[in-house]
Amino acid sequence: MVKPFNQIKPNSEDMTLSQTLTQLKSNLTQIIYKMENENTEQKILNAANEVFQEKGLYGARMQEIADKAGINKALLHYYYRSKEKLFETVFRAAVTLMAPKIRNIISSEEHLFDKIRRFTDEYISFLSNHAFLPAFVINELNKNPKLIQDVFLLEIGDSFQKLRDDVQILANKGEIKPVEVEHVLVNMISMSLFPIIAKPLLKTMFDKSEVDYQQFLNERKKLVADLIIESIKVN
Amino acid sequence: MVKPFNQIKPNSEDMTLSQTLTQLKSNLTQIIYKMENENTEQKILNAANEVFQEKGLYGARMQEIADKAGINKALLHYYYRSKEKLFETVFRAAVTLMAPKIRNIISSEEHLFDKIRRFTDEYISFLSNHAFLPAFVINELNKNPKLIQDVFLLEIGDSFQKLRDDVQILANKGEIKPVEVEHVLVNMISMSLFPIIAKPLLKTMFDKSEVDYQQFLNERKKLVADLIIESIKVN
DNA sequence: ACTTTTGTTGACCATTTGGTTAAATATTAT
């Protein structure tokens, strides 16, 4: 067990300075070791993440992951018993990274219109920097639908009931039309996510450079929100 | 060379009835053989299509394809030299199945609004029955972006220049706002395609049965078109 | 100091995979 620094008392009578220094050194060594250790596991996860997202479950090679993590393949199996186990860990992490954002925005107490603006803004920003994520998640979910049950229901859950309430209330107040939440939500997610998933396709189709495409995505933040809001607003 | 039936003259003087029958039988045998032959290749393509769409390039196993086609693995390699070759054939076929619809609608001479309505209607209908297609295409395009150059540019090409013209003209006439074609197109494709790609996810999320989800997709045909049109129309 | 636990490695293994080959069978052309 690593002894925290603040528990070391260099002036206590039963310790010489030399002893104190020895202790300190040991302490540091342990901490560094722990850090490198965590590094190993983290490096595995990072490497696995890259490879899985690039190649998918089947295409990924354990050797490639090990190489990318700078470790031995046996050590990979020491940390994660099997490829499937490692994959599931990475996949869950990916979903866990994406889901809370939806959940938080959806279930907050802001005005619905602000939620919509925040969603398109934050979600497009976030996923632009994790471009492989949504394609990865959706693709694997297509191939392995049973993963959804426990992974996604757990993350999203019934949090979007709040959204349903929002719509109900605003509709009663006459601020918005009595729309179906499912369609509004799907419209919003579609227009935000799809251009990221289909990026290589659309980039080619529109003959845009990487920078131009990022700019294109940026424009969409406001554009999509406005489109959605305008389509449900009354007046 | 198979001799068509209508070229067989059973009463011609140089043929006995027996000869005629023998000829006929041979004829039939050949035709049946040809049909079975085409069947073999077609069965391979069908099997490969299923397996590739389900498992992707890496996940697919040649043995599984052979089994599903009811033939030997060596025969598979006899028809298609390698896995990559077979995959490319299947992939091209998939794209070729999807792309012309976009192209035809986009480059037709109808009014823009009708194009939009036709697109959402026909595209959602079509892809509902080929649910794996878009996910397959987009996913493989993500993993193997170089395929786009020759496959997709060839199919879509610059056909959506027509759309740009449409928008220009209607904008000049004051019928629609001066919008950016790219965004309109992406909005339309997003809202049509995404719910099909993310079907397993959304189905779970909204707790819908298969039938309910199909109904949900059906509703979107009109809904999406109206949304798009309403967002660009002036008045 | 010494024992136990944890981390790391290289060599190894069984299985799977894409692909080949040589021989058999069927079809077509002469």
Next chain:
DNA sequence: ATAATATTTAACCAAATGGTCAACAAAAGT
């Protein structure tokens, strides 16, 4: 009928792959 050609198969192969093992190294607990 026969030679040539196309189709089909079983057996085989080399390479790759996920996974294991025994042994070594480092830390932690005592």
